[in-house]
Amino acid sequence: MKRTLILSLAMLLITQLTFAQKTFIHAGKLIDVKNNQMLSEMTIIVEGEVITEVQKGYASPGRSDKLIDLKSKTVMPGLMDMHVHMENETSPRRYLDRFVDNEADIAFNSIIFAKTTLMAGFTTVRDLGGSGVNISLRNAINAGKVEGPRIITSGKSIAPTGGHADPTNGMRRDLMGDPGPEVGVINGVADARKAVRQQVKNGSDVIKITATGGVLSVAKDGNAPQFQQDEINAVIETATDFGIHVAAHAHGDEGMKRAVIGGIHSIEHGTYMSEETMDMMIEAGTWYVPTITAGKSVADYARIPGYYPAPVKAKAETIGPLIQSTFGKAYKRGVKIAFGTDAGVFPHGENYREFIYMTEVGMPNLEAIQTATLRSAELLGMEDRIGTIEKGKLADIIAVSGDPEKDIKVMKDVTFVMKEGKVFRMD
Template identity: 55%
Template sequence: MHRQRLATALVFLLPMASAFATEPTALHCGRLFDARSGTVLADRTIVVREGRIAEVLAGHADVPGTKAIDLTRHTCTPGWTDLHVHLGSQSSPKSYEEEFRLDDTDFAFRSVGYAKKTLLAGFTSVRDLGGEVAPHLRNAINQGLVDGPRIWAAGTSIGTTGGHADPTNGYNAELSHLIGPPGPTEGVVNSVDDARQAVRQRYKEGSDVIKITATGGVLSYARSADAPQFTVEEIKAIVDTAKDYGYRVAAHAHGAEGMKRAVLGGVTSIEHGTYMTDEIMSLMKQKGTWYVPTISAGRFVADKARTEGYFPEIIRPKAIQVGAQIQDTAARAYKGGVKIAFGTDMGVGPHGDNAREFIYMVEAGMPAAVALQAATINAAQVLGTDEQGVIEAGKRADIVAVPGNPLDDIRAVLGVDFVMKDGAIYRQPGTAL
């Protein structure tokens, strides 16, 4: 069910942001993760002024005119980025019926809490890949009306008739007839011309990135999770039109053929990538395509599929089969030299648990430093920004700190107790939330 009728007045009902003032600050870090080298540097002072990193000094430096914050028992890292979230929803046994019962404003109010949980978990930026609430939530956060991460919003995903992004999947004949077949305005395309129109509609609606569903999916009300759902020509039309507006294209893809078509069509990233073959890995390396595994979502759906009644029966076999495979694919892709960036698909799993993806990546054979790079410098490259992803002078003051050293024990990422975004502190040791 579409949520494009969000009331403009809604933002005035939302709680005001709760960050501390952005005064000049000196963060005394016991360790600092250098995302460029993937190493930890000892004893650094980060000076923050007017939302930017002014300088990074060796040692515990006394900086006049700044507020000192003691993080000497912590490792400071660049703020983390989750490249695949859905802040407008969260999976539950009632998710499918709620699409019919709830209004746009219900989902919008829920998204406020989800956004704050994500930020407090250390994720200062996210790419929201599909959901009509996200552009409005992005605007509210940017205006300082609510707390949340910086959002790159896809808005409505682009799919094909009956595909993973067809919003009328599962509707009965009477309802389908009443609504009529969705088209490019609703994100459903069936030709090259439709594909171009759908991208232009996303531009009209204020999207920041384009999301396509290149294959079937796990949670859509349809049998196949892996059938290809676009021609190469349609994908090329989407990618070329997206370039006109400065957009990058992310492709949801589980099946090999649809994934191959997406890479050949020029997408920036493959999301999930469950049945990725050696041929596709070679093609991705040749084309420079990024891989965002979303292991968290795979593990979540595989687990919940064994709970009677959590998913509709048409979903359960797909969830069991696909969910169990994603972590193994991520392991093969890392060994195969595919470029990997961080994403969870939260909204499938519970918002705020995003950092568990680091643990799953390490379990898949990636060094802890590589997992952290995936959520910092690599994620910034996927987004196409040089404003963040490293702790260096001139960059955004997006900084996260965890007790201990995550390179020694990756589970330290679950203990975030300092979060700064654009120089504003949202969480710090000893402060009640």
């Protein structure tokens, strides 16, 4: 009895000490993404998963506390990428792989891509389209089974028959069949509602539609609208009933207009976006996720003989180089912008390239970082939990070598990654 009491008291003491331990982070420079300014000599105090204090100067930790010395680094909130594809990565074999890869193959590959993304400083991503393995990957990360960013996923994208996300595009006719709403292929309002409900049932956090043709699908057109207005309206109305957002892949302007009229939450890519559409987006509060890196990457890969099928090569050469210019115009006009790259179209972990391309056409360095922190959190509706380094927020914190306010290229040099108070990288 006495031994049991002693053991119980010891366990209680150990538990109290564990929960009392704090982590003190000494930041030489700290980016205040709310005000786009650089602070110097700051201390961030973390308890468990949460930031409990942010103080000026280097506060001294207690004897039981942990100290992380980042005095030579620039510290900022964990980065967010609002357009990735965690299940795959570019390869000239991509169009063959869908016939030979099993679901388990896709899953094991996705684990590697997830860890690579986290190590690059991206603690939150929005996965906009895969086979459904992306839902299982999200669950595995949330359960602590594998390492990766926090994932907000759309599961399988929704498209019409022959549209950009029809999984049977380019197949032999006897293999095409007639896919329907259960795999995200719709024709008409009833199909639209069923497809959304199916994705929600499968566990999707957000819905994605392909409002126009796309570059990498084996189909001739990359710009034409793919949904009638009533179909778009039905998708968005149904998703809204579930309390979730809808994102629209769109290169052509007419498809963007229809999506904005229907109440779309974000436009992805936006290659041929007109000034009229920009103004519509500003009035409606629609977000724009540019994915410049994808545009530049596909244009480069198209120059490699045999990398893409002929229809894809032609679209990549035409559409790819235009996105950066559209982004510059949309930024100057005042469209709301969140950071997104389309990682998977190029190698995961190279997401930082988007910062370089954004600043090349006029966005200040710290504002570009703001799009990948505060603004992305706002797009997700999660700004009360993530996106800034403030008391009460989740401890998603990264650091880079160098000063990104002076040289945005140092965003490549991530040396420290903390997600929800747990350190995943410390070089």
